[in-house]
Amino acid sequence: MSDFFDLFLLKTILELSCPLIFAALGGLLSERSGVINIALEGLMLIGAFFSVVGVYYFDDPWIGLGIGLIASAVGATIHAVWCITFRADQIVAATAINLLAGGMTIFLMQRIWSQSGQTTQVKKLPEFWGTVSILVPISFVSVFIVAFLLYRTKPGLRIQAAGEHPQAAESVGINVTLYRYACVIASGVFAGMGGAYLSIGELSMFTRDITQGRGFIALAAVIFGNWTPFGALAACILFAGSQAFQIQAQATGLGISSDLLLALPYLLTLVAIAGFVRRSRPPAGLGQHASTD
Numbered sequence: 001m002s003d004f005f006d007l008f009l010l011k012t013i014l015e016l017s018c019p020l021i022f023a024a025l026g027g028l029l030s031e032r033s034g035v036i037n038i039a040l041e042g043l044m045l046i047g048a049f050f051s052v053v054g055v056y057y058f059d060d061p062w063i064g065l066g067i068g069l070i071a072s073a074v075g076a077t078i079h080a081v082w083c084i085t086f087r088a089d090q091i092v093a094a095t096a097i098n099l100l101a102g103g104m105t106i107f108l109m110q111r112i113w114s115q116s117g118q119t120t121q122v123k124k125l126p127e128f129w130g131t132v133s134i135l136v137p138i139s140f141v142s143v144f145i146v147a148f149l150l151y152r153t154k155p156g157l158r159i160q161a162a163g164e165h166p167q168a169a170e171s172v173g174i175n176v177t178l179y180r181y182a183c184v185i186a187s188g189v190f191a192g193m194g195g196a197y198l199s200i201g202e203l204s205m206f207t208r209d210i211t212q213g214r215g216f217i218a219l220a221a222v223i224f225g226n227w228t229p230f231g232a233l234a235a236c237i238l239f240a241g242s243q244a245f246q247i248q249a250q251a252t253g254l255g256i257s258s259d260l261l262l263a264l265p266y267l268l269t270l271v272a273i274a275g276f277v278r279r280s281r282p283p284a285g286l287g288q289h290a291s292t293d
Helices: 007-032 040-058 061-085 090-113 135-152 154-164 166-171 176-202 214-224 229-252 258-276
Strands: none
Touching: 007 040, 007 135, 007 154, 007 176, 007 214, 007 229, 040 061, 040 090, 040 176, 040 214, 061 090, 061 176, 135 154, 135 176, 135 229, 154 166, 154 176, 166 176, 176 214, 214 229, 229 258
């Protein structure tokens, strides 16, 4: 068993948790402000794709990362306009973002690289500890930053007020629309960071459906973590650990069905949500509009 639980397993868990943490923080901020956001999957795709586009044209991974984050922020802004300004159904609007992102990335990949499966290779972001992307430690530091923002600052308290009681928040002069816009756009930046990790942090290209459901797993982590930064972090590590277990088991020949191992992360997500969703308490104003939005 000492060969199974080794440093490689720990490194794999850290790497696999990174995109989940970024996306979960984005979902957490959006939903803490009162806007349901299941568009994390699509925003991650946008961030992953446009990061590669940026590196491809400017030959600089940091510029590519910036372009990816701007693109995902634009996608989140569209979601915010639909949900906050036009008061569209938040589930339907987020689903539209996911569908739009999936189709747009495939279309643009065909137009730019004349192929629909994957892009050409580009430069990656800097690494340390062998092959660990610089975004991995940034993801963990971001958890503490978001926690400090929410619980130790005046804007954080106002974000929570907007998500818990939007009408009451408006009545005492809090601009709920402003805080919700800021949080939804921030969710796009965080989700884009998670997507960029997959394309120019872990790989050096964009592949079709590169996110593989990670945006939905991140949303499950938010619920499992009871809409708290450190709870979401623990859930992300748990889900990443299940995937790392699958990889390690296949590498060491543990003797478990490969089909079961591949399904393990998703099964664990379903079990976690089924077991803990009744105990989780979402923000009371989640999905509600303020009276003067």
